[in-house]
Amino acid sequence: GESVGLHLPTLSVQEGDNSIINCAYSNSASDYFIWYKQESGKGPQFIIDIRSNMDKRQGQRVTVLLNKTVKHLSLQIAATQPGDSAVYFCAETPYSSASKIIFGSGTRLSIRP
Amino acid sequence: DSGVTQTPKHLITATGQRVTLRCSPRSGDLSVYWYQQSLDQGLQFLIQYYNGEERAKGNILERFSAQQFPDLHSELNLSSLELGDSALYFCASSVDRGTGLTGELFFGEGSRLTVL
Numbered sequence: 739g740e741s742v743g744l745h746l747p748t749l750s751v752q753e754g755d756n757s758i759i760n761c762a763y764s765n766s767a768s769d770y771f772i773w774y775k776q777e778s779g780k781g782p783q784f785i786i787d788i789r790s791n792m793d794k795r796q797g798q799r800v801t802v803l804l805n806k807t808v809k810h811l812s813l814q815i816a817a818t819q820p821g822d823s824a825v826y827f828c829a830e831t832p833y834s835s836a837s838k839i840i841f842g843s844g845t846r847l848s849i850r851p
Numbered sequence: 852d853s854g855v856t857q858t859p860k861h862l863i864t865a866t867g868q869r870v871t872l873r874c875s876p877r878s879g880d881l882s883v884y885w886y887q888q889s890l891d892q893g894l895q896f897l898i899q900y901y902n903g904e905e906r907a908k909g910n911i912l913e914r915f916s917a918q919q920f921p922d923l924h925s926e927l928n929l930s931s932l933e934l935g936d937s938a939l940y941f942c943a944s945s946v947d948r949g950t951g952l953t954g955e956l957f958f959g960e961g962s963r964l965t966v967l
Contacts, residue, residue, distance in 0.1 A: 772954035781853065781941050781958030782894070827894060829954065838907040839884070839954060841894040 746825060748846045757815040759845045761828030764809060768830035772839065773802060773813045776825045782841075785813070785826075815847075823849050854878065857942050857959035865967055869930040872962045876923055876944030882906070883925040884945070884956060885917055889938040900925055932966045939963050 751757045763771070769790035774782035788795045788802045788811070795802050801814040815822055828842045854877035864870055876883050885897040896909035900919035911917075914932075919925045929936060940963075943956035 770954060774956075779960075781855075781943070781960050782956075783853075783958070784955040787954045831954065838896045838899055838909055839956065840896055840909075841886070843893045 746844050746846045748848060750848045750850055751818050752850050753818060753820060755818055757813075757818045757822065757847055759813045759815075759826045759847065761811050761813075761842050761845075762809060763811070763828070763830045763842070765830060765832075765840070766809075767832045768840075770831050771802070771804060771811050772829045772831075773800075774827045774829060774841070775822075776827065776844070778824070782827060818847075818849055820849050820851075823847060853957040853959060855942060855944050855957050855959035857940075857962050859962055860960065861963045861965075863965045863967065864932060866932055866934060868932050868966075869928065870932065870964065872927040872929070872940050872942075872964075874925045874927070874942030874944075874959060876925070876942075877957050880944035880946055880957070881923065882945045883919055883923070884943040885911075885925070885927050886941040886943065886958075887938045888941060888961070889935075894941070897927070929964070932964075934966050937964055937966045 772787040773785040776782040786797045786802050793804050799816045804811045825844045825846050827844045829839045831839045856875040858873045881902045884899045887895045897911040898917050899907040903919050914930050917927045939961040941958050941961045943958040945956050
């Protein structure tokens with residue numbers, strides 16, 4: 739697929755276990771954060787978002803945690819499934835400006851059977 | 852299917868040439884974004900248009916230009932191509948009605964450009 743070959747950190751997880759993917763951001767002006775999933779051969783797909791007035795948000799099988807103090811966010815995937823294999827990107831932007839959304843470098847999640 | 856259509860899916864050309872990539876956003880989406888994805892740089896934001904006007908610019912080279920037409924489709928023009936321009940170029944669209952940002956971008960499947 740198109741994302742193969744990207745020089746990315748890789749997280750290998752046993753099927754059924756929980757996955758935690760981490761992301762550090764550097765722009766203090768960013769107050770809105772988004773996680774995307776990119777499967778092989780496809781464009782990125784929105785997973786979940788969070789604004790800086792929150793420190794946790796839950797979706798279906800996913801949870802995003804935001805720690806503004808250390809400029810860190812994480813994506814937790816519960817009961818990881820083979821279909822979760824993908825590259826995961828965090829993205830950031832200043833919420834008020836409705837402008838460019840900047841993506842992080844990505845983490846490849848691989849699932850062991 | 853995200854509803855965003857990009858053409859062509861694959862393009863092979865030579866250095867020095869010029870190409871145009873086309874994007875049709877989801878019906879009703881006013882914002883169009885262009886991103887470049889290369890092996891060593893991940894997803895790089897190039898430019899955003901909102902309802903025909905340029906809204907934000909990233910690290911887009913002067914050799915590259917884009918526009919959004921009245922029917923909201925967008926084109927990315929890449930000229931004087933170099934080997935390093937070989938990459939996947941993604942278009943994304945969002946609702947972005949101006950009442951607040953949604954981070955939910957809908958991406959097309961990309962146009963793979965190979966410069967030989």
